[in-house]
Amino acid sequence: MVRVRLDTDQRREQLLRVGIELLGTQPVETLSVGTVARAAGVSKGLLYHYFHDREEFLVAVVRAATEELVAATEPDVSLPPLVQLERAIDGLITYAEEHAVGYVALVEGRIGIPGVAEVTKAQRERRVESFVEHLARMSPADPQTVRGSAVLRTAIDGQLTFLHQCVLRWLEQRDMDRATLLRFLVNAFLMAMLAANSVDASLQFDVLGASPPFQATVAESGRA
Known part of the structure; x- marks a missing residue:
């Protein structure tokens, strides 16, 4: 998969958008960092670059x-x-x-x-x-x-x-x-x-x- 290079604000917005979309279709307890990363087409490490941990990401979502x-x-x-x-x-x-x-x-x-x-x-x-x-x-x-x-x-x-x-x-x-x-x-x-x-x-x-x-x-x- 070819990853699109986005600036910091755009990438963060993309990750939150993916999180919102997933939150609308599955229970939050099953919403893992890996699931979000795969849906966004990025690595788990990149997601952790923008959010300290899963809890911080979910609060932001x-x-x-x-x-x-x-x-x-x-x-x-x-x-x-x-x-x-x-x-x-x-x-x-x-x-x-x-x-x-x-x-x-x-x-x-x-x-x-x-x-x-x-x-x-x-x-x-x-x-x-x-x-x-x-x-x-x-x-x-x-x-x-x-x-x-x-x-x-x-x-x-x-x-x-x-x-x-x-x-x-x-x-x-x-x-x-x-x-x-x-x-x-x-x-x-x-x-x-x-x-x-x-x-x-x-x-x-x-x-x-x-x-x-x-x-x-x-x-x-x-x-x-």
Whole structure:
């Protein structure tokens, strides 16, 4: 096999990409340095040039995978609020479908490697902050009031768990079609936000036009 010479950043990115792809198709406990090296067309020694050991490599792969998940669910602020929400949740489902084994391992905490828990916790906190910031911009309330609402943060954090668990169940059971799952998850999120507003009226979410049921579909929102 002819090896392509890449610069340091390109080679590291290639190795992480291979790791993410493998993590999506096989359990992490079977993901060896040799497997990654063969898939990348490099020697084990070269992989160790970029990563101290297997654990450091897997932590880097998990970090890269969580960054991809964040990117896949990042709302497009140029769109109407409800379409933003739909596309963010649709992105989560798509990512879970395309990286099923790795997604399950990440969400269920099966990767028992030091450092992975810290990475996934940081990613979760980032998602909560992102949702809070988007809602702060959408609400007519004072942005600092929205950002400081413990009720809102609790609702969002709980919804992230709910979303992931529903997607995990769907991956295993496939007992509803994808469009129904998407509509259900969007409506559930909206209901949680309205519930937060009912406890903390200073959020002023009742005027966002987010009253469920939200029936728009991906096709209706203009997504190919």
